[in-house]
Amino acid sequence: MKRFILCTLLVVAFGMYSHVQAQFKVAREAWGVSLGGALGDNANSDKWGYQARGFFQLEFVPALLGQVGVGYSDFNAPGLYSAQLLTADFRLMVVPFSLANVNPYVYGGFGLSKTLNITNSDWLSFIPFGLGAQTMISSGLMLQVSGGYNLSLSDKLDGRTRTNDNNFLTNGKNDGFSVFSVGLAFTIGNGDEEATESQKTELAEAEARRVKQQADADAEAQRVRAATDAETQRVKAAADAQRVKQQADADAEAQRVKAATDAEAQRVKEASDAEARRVKDLADAEARRLAAQKSNDTVIVLVKGKTVILKGVNFEFNKATLTKYSETILWRAYNAMVANPEVSVVITGHTDNVGSQKYNQALSLKRAQSVKNWLVEKGIASKRMRTVGRGMNEPIASNDTEEGRLQNRRMEFYVEK
Numbered sequence: 001m002k003r004f005i006l007c008t009l010l011v012v013a014f015g016m017y018s019h020v021q022a023q024f025k026v027a028r029e030a031w032g033v034s035l036g037g038a039l040g041d042n043a044n045s046d047k048w049g050y051q052a053r054g055f056f057q058l059e060f061v062p063a064l065l066g067q068v069g070v071g072y073s074d075f076n077a078p079g080l081y082s083a084q085l086l087t088a089d090f091r092l093m094v095v096p097f098s099l100a101n102v103n104p105y106v107y108g109g110f111g112l113s114k115t116l117n118i119t120n121s122d123w124l125s126f127i128p129f130g131l132g133a134q135t136m137i138s139s140g141l142m143l144q145v146s147g148g149y150n151l152s153l154s155d156k157l158d159g160r161t162r163t164n165d166n167n168f169l170t171n172g173k174n175d176g177f178s179v180f181s182v183g184l185a186f187t188i189g190n191g192d193e194e195a196t197e198s199q200k201t202e203l204a205e206a207e208a209r210r211v212k213q214q215a216d217a218d219a220e221a222q223r224v225r226a227a228t229d230a231e232t233q234r235v236k237a238a239a240d241a242q243r244v245k246q247q248a249d250a251d252a253e254a255q256r257v258k259a260a261t262d263a264e265a266q267r268v269k270e271a272s273d274a275e276a277r278r279v280k281d282l283a284d285a286e287a288r289r290l291a292a293q294k295s296n297d298t299v300i301v302l303v304k305g306k307t308v309i310l311k312g313v314n315f316e317f318n319k320a321t322l323t324k325y326s327e328t329i330l331w332r333a334y335n336a337m338v339a340n341p342e343v344s345v346v347i348t349g350h351t352d353n354v355g356s357q358k359y360n361q362a363l364s365l366k367r368a369q370s371v372k373n374w375l376v377e378k379g380i381a382s383k384r385m386r387t388v389g390r391g392m393n394e395p396i397a398s399n400d401t402e403e404g405r406l407q408n409r410r411m412e413f414y415v416e417k
Contacts, residue, residue: 028058028059028188029056029057029058029059029187029188030056030057030142030185030186030187030188031054031055031056031057031185031186031188032054032055032057032142032144032183032184032185032186033052033053033054033055033183033184034052034053034054034055034144034146034181034182034183034184035050035051035052035181035182035183036050036051036052036179036180036181036182036183037049037050037051037179037180037181038050038051038073038074038075038177038178038179039075039177039178039179040075040076040077040081040083040158040175040176040177041149041167041168041175041176041177041178042077042080042081042157042158042160042162042175042176042177043077043080043081043165044077044165045077045078045079045080046075046076046077047075047076047077047078048075049073049074049075049076050073050074051071051072051073051074051179051180051181052071052072053069053070053071053072053087053181053183054069054070054071055067055068055069055070055183055185056068056069057093057185063094063095063098064092064093064094064095065092065093065094065095065105066090066091066092066093067090067091067093067107067109068088068089068090069087069088069089069090069091070086070087070088071085071086071087071088071089072084072085072086072087073085073087073177073179075177077158080160081158081159081160082117082158083115083117083157083158083159083177084115084116084117085113085114085115085116085157086113086114086116087111087112087113087126087150088111088112088113089109089110089111089112089126089128090109090110090111091107091108091109091128092107092108092109093105093106093107093132094106094107101135101136102133102134102135103133103134103135104131104132104133105131105132105133105134106129106130106131106132107128107129107130107131107132107146107148108127108128108129109127109128109129110125110126110127110128111125111126111127111128111150112124112125112126113125113126113150113152113157115156115157115158115159117159118159121156121159122156124152124153124154124156124157125152125153125154126150126151126152126153126157126176127150127151127153128148128149128150128151129148129149129151130146130147130148130149130179131146131147131148132144132145132146132147132148133145133146134185140186140187141184141185141186141187142184142185142186142187143182143183143184143185144181144182144183144184144185145181145182145183146179146180146181147178147179147180147181148178148179149169149176149177149178149179150176150177150178150179151167151169151170151174151176152174152175152176153174154174154175155173155174155175156175157175157176157177158175161173162175267355267356267359270355271318271354271355274354274355275317275318277402278317278354278402278405279317299332299335299336300332300333300335300336300413301336302336302337302340302343302345302413302415303415304343304415304416304417305415306414306415307412307413307414307415308412308413308415309410309411309412310329310330310333310371310410310411310412310413311329311410312325312326312328312329313326313329313330313371313410313411314326314409315367315370318363320363320366320367320369320370321370322370322371322374327374330371330374330375333371333375333413334375334378334380337375337380337384338380342417343384343415343417344383344384344385344386344415344416344417345384345385345413345414345415345416346385346386346387346388346413346414346416347368347371347372347385347386347387347388347411347412347413348364348368348387348388348389348390348411348412348414349363349364349365349366349367349368349371349387349388349389349390349411350364350390350391350392350394350395350396350408350409350410350411350412351363351364351391351392351408351409352392352395352399352404352405352406352408352409353392353395353399353405353408354399354405357391357392357393360391360392361389361390361391361393362389362391363389363391364389364390364391365387365388365389366389367389367411368387368388368389368411369387371387371411372385372386372387392408395408396408396410
């Protein structure tokens with residue numbers, strides 16, 4: 001299971017390479033040294049020793065680095081073994097993600113080791129792997145921190161044979177040791193200068209964009225100001241024109257009202273004179289009308305297409321108010337409507353020629369509506385009746401005499417259906 005986890009971590013680390021876009025600028029070449037500690041993984045009593053390593057670093061492509069290093073490690077287990085190793089290794093370093101000032105990485109590779117305190121020892125192969133991070137602490141100088149494990153491919157690293165325990169990774173008779181180190185790396189070439197020049201170019205381009213944006217903003221502000229001034233002038237001119245027009249309209253309305261008032265005063269005077277004559281003629285004609293009414297005191301018959309004059313339906317002078325005697329005739333009209341529920345009628349009002357045509361037209365319509373309202377109040381459906389005002393347009397007698405004018409002031413029922 002431990003070997004599976006190790007292999008999985010290495011595969012994932014290398015697989016993430018294609019998705020990395022580093023932000024931290026690493027020099028293409030650098031060299032450095034590191035110091036730290038080493039702890040054997042060969043006996044239960046292993047003790048920490050010290051470890052040193054020098055290296056040369058090269059960037060292959062962004063996020064993929066290589067390191068070639070030579071190191072020295074010293075670790076032991078008191079009473080069991082002591083190992084002083086000379087190592088040479090090559091490491092591939094993959095940056096899975098990058099921060100603004102830090103490049104974390106995982107590494108793996110291949111190396112050779114020789115145990116110096118064992119006479120005629122062989123060069124042994126081992127696999128280094130682990131984690132680390134690099135950060136720039138000044139121009140041309142990086143700090144590197146790393147920790148990992150070196151797995152030997154044999155059991156000869158410490159000069160003794162493993163007996164009762166196996167390596168935790170391979171579950172076999174493999175030696176190994178853990179390492180932890182802190183070091184400095186010195187860049188080679190002008191990577192930082194190139195970054196600085198690039199930053200200067202970006203700053204210059206950003207400044208040019210800012211200047212252009214400011215110029216565009218100033219031009220837009222000028223355009224808006226000019227448009228605002230023009231709009232203000234236009235609104236003021238429109239307001240002045242509107243004010244002048246309103247004043248002219250007010251003067252014209254005042255003239256119209258004065259003319260209408262004068263005309264109304266003249267009409268009222270003429271109507272008053274005519275009313276005096278009409279009242280006298282009405283009094284004389286009333287007696288004759290009553291006598292005639294008695295002789296016509298019959299039931300009203302409604303026949304489709306025929307017109308019935310409601311004789312005796314009269315109104316107060318110059319009004320649409322029914323006289324008290326008119327109800328006698330209206331009751332007959334009501335009875336006729338009740339007796340013929342399928343009948344619909346047109347109630348038409350007529351006047352004499354006293355007064356203006358427009359006035360008499362309106363008065364005749366109001367009087368016809370008064371008759372309809374009276375019948376509706378008594379229970380006749382409104383939809384069975386509609387009203388029309390003919391004014392003085394359809395006289396049935398001469399308007400030169402009071403008796404003729406009396407006949408012309410009438411209400412008619414026209415049977416529609």
